[in-house]
Amino acid sequence: MARRADRLEALRATLGQHAPSFAYPVDLSNPDHLHEVVQRALRDHGVPDVLVSNAGYGLYRPFAEHTAQDHRTLMEVNYFASVWLISAVLPGMIERGSGHVIGVASISTKMGPWGHTGYSAAKCALVSMIQTLAAEHTGSGVDFSYINPGVVRTDYFEQPSFSTLRDQMRKRWIEPERIAEGVLSLLKRPRLELCIPRHYRVLDWLGAISPALLHRLVRSQSRPKAESRRGPLKRTTPTDT
Ligand SMILES: NC(=O)c1ccc[n+]([C@@H]2O[C@H](COP(=O)([O-])OP(=O)(O)OC[C@H]3O[C@@H](n4cnc5c(N)ncnc54)[C@H](OP(=O)(O)O)[C@@H]3O)[C@@H](O)[C@H]2O)c1
Known part of the structure; x- marks a missing residue:
């Protein structure tokens, strides 16, 4: 789809x-x-054996530059679409006693990066929903997983708002096949969470030791270089214009 x-x-x-x-x-x-x-x-x-809810998109701009419609559409595609898809297939999976629901979230759920307010919030909602579904359906025969990709070389960064970040991200790109391999590995050995690359799991450890340090690290990696020179942006209430 x-x-x-x-x-x-x-x-x-x-x-x-x-x-x-x-x-x-x-x-x-x-x-x-x-x-x-x-x-x-x-x-x-x-009813499918496996649902991979992968479709999504991001916007890279400060909160003040997100419109109300930006927030709504980010939620619709990155979160609500998964809610509706899961609602449609889960009853049949439970009745059959088998199935696997996999959501593609983002490493940005570990600590909100610069410029991702709408996107990151939607992906956090997705992760939280899948964690809760896993708790509610233990023993049902249905498995639940989410994948937190890092920076993947796809059309995701072709979205115009990423023009100031694209070059910074290139050095950390991994190939999309890594995510497909991750899905296959989850099907062979179901786990709740998979971070790709795996070493990003260190972010959990860092966040537990020092959320402030993790925040500084993620902020410095995600902020456009031009923004550090421009200084803080004026805050406004999101509107539809
Ligand atoms: N690339 C990264 O660095 C990265 C990092 C973390 C997480 N992710 C997540 O990985 C997933 C896949 O993204 P990607 O990197 O492969 O980006 P992509 O190349 O832009 O692919 C996004 C996919 O979602 C579909 N899509 C987007 N909006 C849609 C809509 N309104 N209705 C139906 N389909 C829609 C697109 O197809 P159409 O445009 O034809 O609809 C496309 O197939 C997304 O959930 C993304 O948030 C990506």
Whole structure:
């Protein structure tokens, strides 16, 4: 599932060389459309063995420059779409006594980075929901996991708001195949959380010892270089303009 039908069809054709594959174009920020498409997919194929809720997008700009609509859409795509997808498949997985729900969150859930207020909050909501679902469904046969990727070389950074950060991030890029391998490893050995690269788990340790130190580290890594010269931004209330 994704919006761009042409890219989806190309991917479906590639995957179709290995196994039956189906594409369902949908805008995840539109709950009615999502509901209709998910019901169609469930009618066509039944309850899936695995749900990977991966679609998402970020915005890189200070809080004062997020509009109210930015906050709403970030939540719709990065959080609510997972709520609706999980709601649609979970009853069938529980009834069958097997299934695996995997959400793709972000390493930004460990400590909010500069410029990610809407995105980071939505990913924290996703992580928290999956943790709670895991607590509620222990012994049901359904596994729950979330992946916290670091910086991955994808179109994510092509979003115009990332123009000031893109170059800074290049040196930490990992290839997207690492995330696909992570999904496979979770299917073989279910775990609640997977950080990719794994050494980012040190952030948990650092945050436990000194949240202030972790904050300073993440802030310095995520702030655009120009911003350090520009100084603090004027705060405003988010509006739709
Ligand atoms: N790249 C990173 O460094 C990084 C780091 C941490 C977490 N993540 C997370 O990893 C996941 C995958 O992102 P990516 O890095 O692969 O970025 P990407 O290349 O931009 O892919 C995002 C995917 O989400 C789909 N999508 C976005 N908005 C959508 C919408 N409204 N409705 C339906 N589909 C939508 C896109 O397809 P269409 O545009 O065709 O709809 C695309 O397939 C996201 O959840 C992202 O937040 C990425």
